[in-house]
Amino acid sequence: MRHRSLLCLLVAAAVTVSGCTVERHWGGSASTGAGGDGNAAAKIGLVTKTNTNPYFVELRNAASAAAQAQGADFVALAGQFDGDNDGQVRAIENLMQQGATTILITPNSSTGVLDAIDRARKAGIMVIALDTATDPASAVDATFATDNLAAGRQQGQYVKAALGGAAPKLIMIDGTAGSTVDTFRHNGFLEGIGLKDGDPAIVGREPANGDQSTAQQKMENLLQRSSDVDAVYTMNEPTARGAFAALQARGLHVVMGSIDGGCQGVENVRDGEYAATVMQFPRKMAQEGVHAAVEYAKTGKKPSGFIDTGSVVITDQPMPGVPSHDTRWGLQNCWGTK
Numbered sequence: 001m002r003h004r005s006l007l008c009l010l011v012a013a014a015v016t017v018s019g020c021t022v023e024r025h026w027g028g029s030a031s032t033g034a035g036g037d038g039n040a041a042a043k044i045g046l047v048t049k050t051n052t053n054p055y056f057v058e059l060r061n062a063a064s065a066a067a068q069a070q071g072a073d074f075v076a077l078a079g080q081f082d083g084d085n086d087g088q089v090r091a092i093e094n095l096m097q098q099g100a101t102t103i104l105i106t107p108n109s110s111t112g113v114l115d116a117i118d119r120a121r122k123a124g125i126m127v128i129a130l131d132t133a134t135d136p137a138s139a140v141d142a143t144f145a146t147d148n149l150a151a152g153r154q155q156g157q158y159v160k161a162a163l164g165g166a167a168p169k170l171i172m173i174d175g176t177a178g179s180t181v182d183t184f185r186h187n188g189f190l191e192g193i194g195l196k197d198g199d200p201a202i203v204g205r206e207p208a209n210g211d212q213s214t215a216q217q218k219m220e221n222l223l224q225r226s227s228d229v230d231a232v233y234t235m236n237e238p239t240a241r242g243a244f245a246a247l248q249a250r251g252l253h254v255v256m257g258s259i260d261g262g263c264q265g266v267e268n269v270r271d272g273e274y275a276a277t278v279m280q281f282p283r284k285m286a287q288e289g290v291h292a293a294v295e296y297a298k299t300g301k302k303p304s305g306f307i308d309t310g311s312v313v314i315t316d317q318p319m320p321g322v323p324s325h326d327t328r329w330g331l332q333n334c335w336g337t338k
Helices: 002-011 053-070 085-098 116-123 148-162 178-195 212-225 236-249 263-270 281-297 327-333
Strands: 043-047 073-078 102-105 126-130 144-145 168-173 201-206 232-236 255-260 276-280 306-307 311-314
Touching: 043 053, 043 085, 043 116, 043 232, 043 281, 053 073, 053 126, 053 281, 073 085, 085 102, 085 276, 102 116, 102 276, 102 281, 116 126, 126 281, 144 281, 148 232, 148 276, 168 212, 168 236, 178 232, 201 212, 201 236, 201 263, 212 236, 236 263, 263 276, 263 327, 276 327, 311 327
Parallel strands: 043 073, 043 102, 102 126, 126 144, 144 306, 168 201, 168 232, 232 255, 255 276
Antiparallel strands: 276 311
C-alpha cells in the first residue's frame, strides 16, 4: 500500500490514476519513442486488469523480475476492478507521459482501451497485449497469451468425457461480458462439450466478472431456479471456488471444470472441489513480453501477431482422449503461492 500511495502522489499533478501499483520507478536517461539507437534502455509499463487477482499479481511479479534481470526500467499500474476501462486508459496516458518505450497490457475489454492504445502507438510506443487479446487483434503490435478458445475447448472436452455419456445439464459461470478471454473460453467450452448457445441443455448462465463471491451468489441464484444439474463451466478458478461453495451447501456433486492453473486451483482439483482445471502460463507471457520490449529498445525490432503461450489440463481423474497431467505435475508448474 505504501508503494501504491507513493506513485499515486507522484503522478497526481499530471494525471488521475484509477488504482495503481508499483514495482519499480523509471531510471536512466533513455529517450522516449521508437527504439533502435542501440543504446536506449527499455522503459516498460505494465497495465493489468487489477492488482489483487493472484493471476495478475503473478504476471506483474514475473514481468518485474524479467525487467530487472535484463536491466530494463519497469512500472506496473492497474485498474481498480475487473472491467475498469477508464482506469486503464488513465494508466496508459500516465505511462506515455513518463516516457515508456513499451506498454504491456491485459485489457479489461477487447475494445475499451483502443483509442488510448492507438495514441500510444502513434507516439512510437510499442504496445503488446498479454493474456487478453484486443478486438481487432491489429490494435496492438503483438499478443502473448493463452489460446483461450483452445483452453475452453479442453475444459469442454474433459467435462464431456467425465460425464460418461450422460446428457449434460449445464450451468455456465462466465467472466466479464465484452472480454475476449470470456468470449473465447465460453465458446471453446461449448465447442468441446458439443453444445451451442441457446441449447436447452444449458439450464443457467450468469456472468461473475472473475470474482469468487459474485460467482457463489450467482450460482446460488441459479440453483434456486433449478438444482437438476450435472455439469458446470467456470471461466476461472475464483469463480470455480465460488460455484463449489454454492453446490456444496446444497449437497450437489457435479462435473466441474475451470481454467487458470494457479497453485490454489491445482490444490482445489487435488482436494476434489472440481474435477479439472486448464493450466496457463502467465510467467511465460510476462517474460516474453519483457524480452520483446528490451529487443525493441535496442534494435527497433517488433514481434507481430498472436503468440500462444500454451495450456494443459490438470486432473487426477484422466479421461481417454483428453491429454492431461496430474496435480503433482501441476503443483510443480503452477503459478502463485504454493
